[in-house]
Amino acid sequence: MAHVGRAVVAGDLGGPEVLQVVEVETPAPGPGEVVVRVDAAGVNPWDWKSYAPGSGTRTPVRLGLEVAGVVQAVGPGVRWYSPGDDVVAWPVTGGYADLVTVPQHVLVRRPARLDVVPAAGLLAAGVTAAHAVAATGVDDEDVVLVHGASGGVGRMAVQLAVLRGARVVATASPAWHECLRRLGAEPVAYGPGLLDRVRTVEGTVGRVSVAIDAVGTAEALDTSAALVADRRRVATLVALDRAAGLGVLALGHGPGADPGADVRDAARSQLTALAADGSLDVLVTGTFPLEDAAAAHRRSREGHAGGKLVLTTR
Numbered sequence: 339m340a341h342v343g344r345a346v347v348a349g350d351l352g353g354p355e356v357l358q359v360v361e362v363e364t365p366a367p368g369p370g371e372v373v374v375r376v377d378a379a380g381v382n383p384w385d386w387k388s389y390a391p392g393s394g395t396r397t398p399v400r401l402g403l404e405v406a407g408v409v410q411a412v413g414p415g416v417r418w419y420s421p422g423d424d425v426v427a428w429p430v431t432g433g434y435a436d437l438v439t440v441p442q443h444v445l446v447r448r449p450a451r452l453d454v455v456p457a458a459g460l461l462a463a464g465v466t467a468a469h470a471v472a473a474t475g476v477d478d479e480d481v482v483l484v485h486g487a488s489g490g491v492g493r494m495a496v497q498l499a500v501l502r503g504a505r506v507v508a509t510a511s512p513a514w515h516e517c518l519r520r521l522g523a524e525p526v527a528y529g530p531g532l533l534d535r536v537r538t539v540e541g542t543v544g545r546v547s548v549a550i551d552a553v554g555t556a557e558a559l560d561t562s563a564a565l566v567a568d569r570r571r572v573a574t575l576v577a578l579d580r581a582a583g584l585g586v587l588a589l590g591h592g593p594g595a596d597p598g599a600d601v602r603d604a605a606r607s608q609l610t611a612l613a614a615d616g617s618l619d620v621l622v623t624g625t626f627p628l629e630d631a632a633a634a635h636r637r638s639r640e641g642h643a644g645g646k647l648v649l650t651t652r
């Protein structure tokens with residue numbers, strides 16, 4: 339049976355003003371599909387980049403890559419999930435909605451100790467950070483420089499690198515330094531003079547062995563390239579087009595980039611387990627009702643939200 343509910347769409351290319359809340363019909367799930375009743379949906383920079391002028395996206399387009407919710411209905415051949423199960427899903431298409439239909443393989447169970455709002459902000463940033471940490475081979479001998487460490491991806495990369503036993507130097511605005519210290523990182527402010535500031539972090543001179551860039555500025559890339567001897571241990575998640583020229587890793591979706599599908603898929607259940615047992619913290623700095631997706635996007639576009647923004651449906 340089809341259900342009607344709300345969904346956020348970008349009606350045109352542009353800024354957050356093009357977002358609309360529309361009614362959509364969700365048909366009964368097909369083979370291998372699951373309909374999830376969305377309780378919360380994570381906001382990611384990709385959501386507003388996807389409908390920006392020049393993105394080439396065909397509109398109208400539904401938004402939202404990750405959700406936390408409850409299984410509402412399962413299609414033929416779905417063996418591992420039943421109506422009523424608490425789940426988290428990534429990647430999904432159209433997660434900013436009351437209901438979303440997903441293939442069963444993108445789901446993972448939400449442990450009871452992981453609250454629904456942080457769960458909605460865990461996976462997209464978490465799998466990206468897990469990919470970066472794995473691709474650069476972080477271990478307990480490393481000093482890891484993380485650019486954009488106060489953001490969704492950077493904060494996850496800091497925590498995953500610390501869990502691997504690495505020492506972490508983290509770039510962020512001063513307002514986030516105390517927060518990063520609590521995660522076990524040594525913060526430095528980004529901006530002019532970054533290379534010298536990193537070099538003055540005690541005991542790291544000549545020892546920065548890995549860099550993970552979640553910012554994409556020339557400053558982040560050039561500082562990384564100057565500090566890390568082995569360029570294959572520098573990864574950018576943003577400046578994918580500059581990576582080949584510098585000989586560094588480009589991770590994500592883009593020409594020549596490593597999408598890391600296997601690592602990212604495997605990370606889903608690891609991340610939910612770590613978040614449920616308190617080893618991984620998802621800092622949610624803003625929740626917005628679904629209708630206010632445009633306000634959430636305005637905040638995300640400013641680039642200093644300091645954690646995850648999440649939309650809620652009730």
Ligand SMILES: NC(=O)c1ccc[n+]([C@@H]2O[C@H](COP(=O)([O-])OP(=O)(O)OC[C@H]3O[C@@H](n4cnc5c(N)ncnc54)[C@H](OP(=O)(O)O)[C@@H]3O)[C@@H](O)[C@H]2O)c1
Nearest residue numbers: 383466486488489490491510511528553575589590641642
């Ligand atoms: N390749 C992939 O697979 C993939 C996946 C997910 C995300 N991404 C990309 O990764 C980036 C980060 O995503 P996110 O979710 O972490 O975003 P976010 O939560 O909005 O974080 C943005 C970060 O950028 C920092 N920042 C802003 N302006 C800066 C500047 N001029 N110099 C240095 N740092 C600056 C912020 O620091 P302060 O707040 O401390 O100022 C904050 O840490 C986005 O571009 C996103 O599209 C890529």
